[in-house]
Every structure is written in C-alpha cells, then in structure tokens.
Amino acid sequence: MGWFMKALSTSIGKKLLVGLTGMFLCIFLVVHLYINLHLFKADGGETFTAMAEFMANTWAVKVMEIGLFLGILLHIIYGILVTFQNWSAKPVGYTTSPKPGTSKFESRNMIWLGLIVLVFLVIHLQGIYFQVKFGTPKPDIYHLTLSVMKDPTWAVIYIIAMYALAIHLKHGFQSAFQTFGLNTPKYKGLVDLVAYVFWIGIPLAFASIPVYFAFLGGK
Amino acid sequence: MMNITLKVWRQKSCNSQGAFATYGVEGVSPDMSFLEMLDMLNERLIKKGEEPIAFDHDCREGICGTCSMVINGRPHGPIKGVTTCQLHMRSFSDGDTIVIEPFRAKAFPVIKDLVVDRSSFERIMVAGGYVSVRTGNAQDANALPIGKHEADEAFNAAACIGCGACVASCKNSSAMLFVGAKVSQYALLPQGQPERKQRVLNMVAAMDFEGFGNCSNTGACEATCPKGIDLPHIARLNREYIAATLS
Numbered sequence: 001m002g003w004f005m006k007a008l009s010t011s012i013g014k015k016l017l018v019g020l021t022g023m024f025l026c027i028f029l030v031v032h033l034y035i036n037l038h039l040f041k042a043d044g045g046e047t048f049t050a051m052a053e054f055m056a057n058t059w060a061v062k063v064m065e066i067g068l069f070l071g072i073l074l075h076i077i078y079g080i081l082v083t084f085q086n087w088s089a090k091p092v093g094y095t096t097s098p099k100p101g102t103s104k105f106e107s108r109n110m111i112w113l114g115l116i117v118l119v120f121l122v123i124h125l126q127g128i129y130f131q132v133k134f135g136t137p138k139p140d141i142y143h144l145t146l147s148v149m150k151d152p153t154w155a156v157i158y159i160i161a162m163y164a165l166a167i168h169l170k171h172g173f174q175s176a177f178q179t180f181g182l183n184t185p186k187y188k189g190l191v192d193l194v195a196y197v198f199w200i201g202i203p204l205a206f207a208s209i210p211v212y213f214a215f216l217g218g219k
Numbered sequence: 220m221m222n223i224t225l226k227v228w229r230q231k232s233c234n235s236q237g238a239f240a241t242y243g244v245e246g247v248s249p250d251m252s253f254l255e256m257l258d259m260l261n262e263r264l265i266k267k268g269e270e271p272i273a274f275d276h277d278c279r280e281g282i283c284g285t286c287s288m289v290i291n292g293r294p295h296g297p298i299k300g301v302t303t304c305q306l307h308m309r310s311f312s313d314g315d316t317i318v319i320e321p322f323r324a325k326a327f328p329v330i331k332d333l334v335v336d337r338s339s340f341e342r343i344m345v346a347g348g349y350v351s352v353r354t355g356n357a358q359d360a361n362a363l364p365i366g367k368h369e370a371d372e373a374f375n376a377a378a379c380i381g382c383g384a385c386v387a388s389c390k391n392s393s394a395m396l397f398v399g400a401k402v403s404q405y406a407l408l409p410q411g412q413p414e415r416k417q418r419v420l421n422m423v424a425a426m427d428f429e430g431f432g433n434c435s436n437t438g439a440c441e442a443t444c445p446k447g448i449d450l451p452h453i454a455r456l457n458r459e460y461i462a463a464t465l466s
Contacts, residue, residue, distance in 0.1 A: 011432075
C-alpha cells in the first residue's frame with residue numbers, strides 16, 4: 001500500500017483523486033436526478049416513494065451510501081489541499097492582467113463554487129435526508145420533498161446551488177478527463193460533447209423541478 | 220520614432236523589497252527588438268550614474284529560453300508564439316505605457332530586477348531528462364524505425380526551450396507543461412524507453428519538491444508558450460504517470 005499512498009501524495013495523484021471522486025459524484029447525480037424526475041409523474045408520488053424506499057432499504061445501496069459520503073469527504077479534502085498548494089506556489093501575482101485573460105472564471109473559482117454546493121448539500125441533507133432518516137415521526141418523503149419544491153425560498157436556493165454546480169461541472173468534468181490522460185486529440189471531441197451535455201443538462205434538469213412546482217403551478 | 224513609458228519592477232536582491240520605477244524612453248525605433256529598447260534605456264541609465272535594469276538574455280534568436288519577463292501581464296509579451304527577444308517595438312504604439320515584471324512563482328525566486336532563478340527546471344531535468352546510451356560507435360540511424368506521427372509529436376515536444384513562461388502564466392505556477400513536454404519527448408522515442416517509467420516518477424517528484432503548483436487544466440500555459448507546446452502533452456504526462464504507478 002506504500003506505493004499507492006505515495007502516488008496519492010504527488011501533485012498528479014491528488015488531482016487524480018479529486019477527478020475520480022468527482023466522477024463518482026457525477027454518477028450519483030445521474031441516479032438522484034432519475035429518481036427526482038419521477039416527481040413530475042402524476043401518480044400521487046407512488047413511483048417516487050417506491051424508488052425512495054428501495055434506496056433506503058437495499059443493503060447494496062446502503063454500502064454505496066457510505067462510499068458516497070466518503071467520496072464527498074475525499075473530494076473536499078483533496079480539493080482544499082490542491083487549492084492551498086496552488087495558492088502557496090504563486091505567493092506574488094502580477095500588477096497587470098492580460099486582455100483577454102488567460103484563465104477562465106470557473107477554473108479560478110472551483111473552490112468557491114464547490115463551497116456553495118457544499119453549503120447547499122448541508123441545507124439539503126438537513127431539510128430532507130436527515131428528516132426522513134432520523135425524524136420522529138418519519139415524514140412521508142414524497143410530501144416532504146414536494147413541500148420543499150413548492151416553497152419559493154427553497155426554490156431560489158435550489159436554483160442558485162444548481163447554477164454553482166453547473167459552473168463547477170463546466171470546468172470539473174472535462175478537467176477530470178484531462179487528469180486521467182484521456183483528453184487527447186482522438187477523444188477530445190467526445191469528451192467535450194459529453195461534458196457540455198452534462199454540465200448544462202444535469203443542473204438544468206434538477207432546477208426544473210423547483211421551478212415547475214414553485215413558480216409554474218405544478219401540482 | 221516612438222516615445223514609450225516603462226513601469227519596471229526594480230529589486231536589488233532576492234531578500235530586498237522591490238517596487239516599480241517609471242522611465243520615459245524617447246526615440247524608440249519601431250524596428251528595435253524589445254531587449255534592444257531595454258539596452259538603450261540601460262545605456263542612458265549608466266550615463267546618468269544609475270543602476271541599469273537587470274534582465275536575462277542570451278541568444279536573442281528565440282531558441283535558448285533565457286529571456287523571460289512579463290510584459291503587460293503576459294510572459295514574453297503580447298505576440299503569440301514569440302519570445303521576448305523576438306518581440307519588436309512595432310507591436311506597441313507611440314505613447315504606450317508598458318508594465319514589465321519578473322516571472323512570478325515560488326519556485327522562480329527573483330534574484331534581481333527582472334532576473335529570476337530558474338534552476339528548479341535544471342533539477343527537474345537532472346531527475347529524468349536524459350537517455351542511457353551504450354559506449355561505442357553510434358549505430359545506423361535507420362536501425363531504429365520511428366513512425367512519422369511519433370517523430371513529429373516528439374519533435375513538437377522537444378521544441379520546448381525551458382523558458383518557464385508556462386509557470387509564469389499559470390495562476391498556480393504549475394510546471395506541468397514543461398514536464399509534460401520533456402516526458403513526452405522521451406516517451407515517444409525508442410531511445411527513451413529504458414528509463415520511461417522511472418523518468419516520469421522522478422520528474423514529477425522533483426517538480427513537486429521544487430514547490431510548483433498543480434495543473435488546473437486552464438490552458439494559460441498553452442496560450443503563452445512561445446514554442447506552441449500544447450495541453451495534450453500534459454494529458455500524456457498524466458497517462459505516463461498513471462501507467463508507471465500501476466505497473
């Protein structure tokens with residue numbers, strides 16, 4: 001294991017861990033979105049509740065849940081480590097900045113965008129996940145989720161968080177493939193296309209749910 | 220003839236505090252190179268009994284990688300694919316104010332004025348920038364067939380002159396474009412195979428030890444590299460590192 005830990009302590013190793021955990025979290029986003037989209041189904045929450053119960057009561061999902069929290073933790077810790085190392089490598093900046101700039105907004109602000117997503121995650125867990133998991137009496141997940149989505153204040157918080165997530169993914173998704181060494185001329189077109197669909201599509205689909213229920217009169 | 224105002228970073232030594240000094244440079248020919256303009260200013264400063272501006276330069280042909288400095292926020296100045304020594308004053312306009320700063324990075328400490336210590340690059344090269352060659356006569360070059368694509372890619376990587384503009388432009392002072400070019404150059408050629416795995420591990424370890432930052436895949440290095448070294452070399456460095464670690 002010595003070689004493994006040594007590899008993870010290098011600059012490329014740290015970036016790889018951030019990228020791998022990021023990709024794992026992206027897979028989770030797809031699964032989460034798939035379930036959430038069933039809120040649109042006019043069946044009184046039957047399918048949504050069944051899916052939520054499956055997620056809550058299947059042992060394989062419970063194991064994945066531990067992996068998910070571990071993934072989030074590693075993504076945050078290594079993301080912070082990389083950022084602090086980057087800041088210390090450039091102790092003095094330049095007086096003038098070239099026009100147009102040579103770095104994009106999202107690549108400069110990954111840590112802050114990630115922080116917005118983290119704050120949202122804590123609020124989100126407190127508002128829904130912990131209520132369903134540990135609340136007494138346990139609330140009905142469908143009606144609890146729907147009440148959150150129908151609240152305009154919550155809806156605005158969701159939309160802001162999804163915007164931050166989108167910009168975070170805009171850089172993070174394609175950047176991870178570069179770190180994996182796959183962003184070569186052969187695959188760049190495919191990576192860029194998937195990244196484009198992902199960073200716009202996933203947050204937009206998530207945000208469409210509170211917009212529909214809070215502002216467009218969704219029942 | 221042009222009249223230019225320069226705001227130049229002046230710093231007596233690595234441990235002293237630096238500050239910008241403003242100089243008016245009159246009678247600048249548009250055909251002068253940027254360094255010739257600085258030479259002219261330095262001659263005037265010496266005649267006035269002032270300390271000339273220290274800056275690195277050597278070949279003045281764009282091939283040695285010695286000239287550095289950040290001009291108006293961009294390493295090597297505003298023209299893409301050009302080193303400072305090949306930059307001409309016709310790229311500026313009469314009455315312009317030009318800000319000149321040294322390359323900024325923890326791993327490139329300022330020695331004096333615009334001169335920075337780039338020996339960290341040398342130490343990365345010592346860690347892996349070599350090939351093993353048996354003693355005796357050189358074999359026939361045709362005995363080592365190399366594909367056209369590989370040869371071209373290796374040549375593109377070998378165009379890196381190690382000037383450090385990639386580090387200077389990177390917001391994280393990452394040296395990964397430089398290391399990526401060097402690792403690529405050898406990994407693509409048969410001569411580089413014996414040390415292939417150890418090279419990438421050693422060079423990355425040396426890069427980290429020197430205090431360079433991590434690559435954020437922003438591309439500022441690619442945009443400012445005077446020799447057109449591109450990001451796929453960093454992707455290859457990452458592949459080489461993963462393969463060397465896992466095998």
